[in-house]
Amino acid sequence: MEEIRRSRPLVRPVVVLVAFYNKKALGVRYLETALEGAGYVVHTIFYKDFNSVHPTPTTPAELELLRREVEAARPVLVGLSVMSSMYLDTVYQVMDTLGSLPYPLVCGGAYATMFPQPLLERGARFVLRSDGERTMVRLADALNRGRDWRDIPSLCYLEAGNLRCNPIGDLEADVDQYGLPAVCCRDACFIDRDSLVRGDPQLSTRSYEVIASRGCPFTCSYCCCVNLRRLLPQGVPGVRTRSVDSVISELMEAKKHCKKLVFVHFYDEIFPNLPGWVDDFCLQYRKHIHLPFTIWSHPKMVTPPAVKQAEIGGSYRSDHGHPVRLRAGAPGGVSPL
Ligand code: SF4
Known part of the structure; x- marks a missing residue:
């Protein structure tokens, strides 16, 4: 010893x-x-x-x-x-x-x-x-x-x-x-406007950014995602999706630490639409998080069932530079922006 x-x-x-x-x-x-x-x-x-x-x-x-x-x-x-x-x-x-x-x-x-x-x-x-x-x-x-x-x-x-x-x-x-990203960095500071403030600046945020997946299945010529995907070694899929449990655990941490939180943005290149994943996500999101959220998506991924499920889970918006822009979950239901 x-x-x-x-x-x-x-x-x-x-x-x-x-x-x-x-x-x-x-x-x-x-x-x-x-x-x-x-x-x-x-x-x-x-x-x-x-x-x-x-x-x-x-x-x-x-x-x-x-x-x-x-x-x-x-x-x-x-x-x-x-x-x-x-x-x-x-x-x-x-x-x-x-x-x-x-x-x-x-x-x-x-x-x-x-x-x-x-x-x-x-x-x-x-x-x-x-x-x-x-x-x-x-x-x-x-x-x-x-x-x-x-x-x-x-x-x-x-x-x-x-x-x-x-x-x-x-x-x-x-x-x-x-694992989960550090929602609250233990030893952090923020430097801006010629001054330094101790602490994690995210803690005062009203909107939290999260990714439920890494990578994009599309190959738009103006985007580097396809080149990043081609670098991945064999055995590593081009799109890797987290479990719903992992995503919800992170958001629960965010709600605990970010006291002013009123909004969530999913920063995925393309929000997951795996069979079963969205159903489970909607159930757990409504139960544990229940805040308005936005996603990025692609016209080919925005199917009526996906929109309907997302409407149940919270707010839904798809843009990411693509022509489809939708919002749902608000009192008016699903609508183009
Ligand atoms: S869909 Fe978006 S993230 Fe994917 S390749 Fe096209 S521009 Fe890039």
Whole structure:
């Protein structure tokens, strides 16, 4: 017993995760669950607020606040969630600022998965493609223990200036295995408008974002989803749907922590319409959650039974850039928007 006590680290290693322009940041919240489960303390920084009309570039004061947070945390690594090219200027300024610190920068997310090289050339030490729940833990373990990381699946890095991309792997076909995203990040802060506020900014939200599935079955030419799907290894379906129990458990957590919650948005590319899944979802949603919700869908997925079931479960709206827009569940029933 004494031997075991001595071998335990006195201080748990820290990982810093940074979400850009998104206080909901589901990807980062899933990573927090994975890293916490593996014994890491996760310090989550929500960097700047979402604003689709007037997004503001970052400022020197915000960059300095971020640099101080990372420096104080002394992390094993800093994970940057790069989902989109919309805010790359800010990502690059953050990378330039943190590049002077001795902590490896690791980029993940949809944009990083599609375009690892520019991020590596700009200063990221690693890029992790596709789902990062398992591979981020493997990388943190390797860096923390001084082990070789070269064979970690999904890892991209530069070697003598050449891009090395390991095959994508270590993904769960059953996404329930990733657990629930952290609804309330334990050690979080929010940096925006030249100030830093401690705590998880999601807790004051009126609307909660959730995904019931990952992936999209369609192949629209203007969308990167098909390319992300083609990267998946054999045995991992292009669309992976959570169990209804898992989704409802997360929403119950959200209701518990987000006291002002009045609305739910399902962020799936295409809301599930598996036989039986929608029936079960409607029953459980009405029983346990019972809040208005919206979904994204596709005209081919919007069948009368699906709309009818969703109407029973709550509100229903389908847009996602496609011509079908419906709303149901309100006193007027199903109607086009
Ligand atoms: S349906 Fe939507 S998410 Fe799917 S490929 Fe088309 S645009 Fe992308």
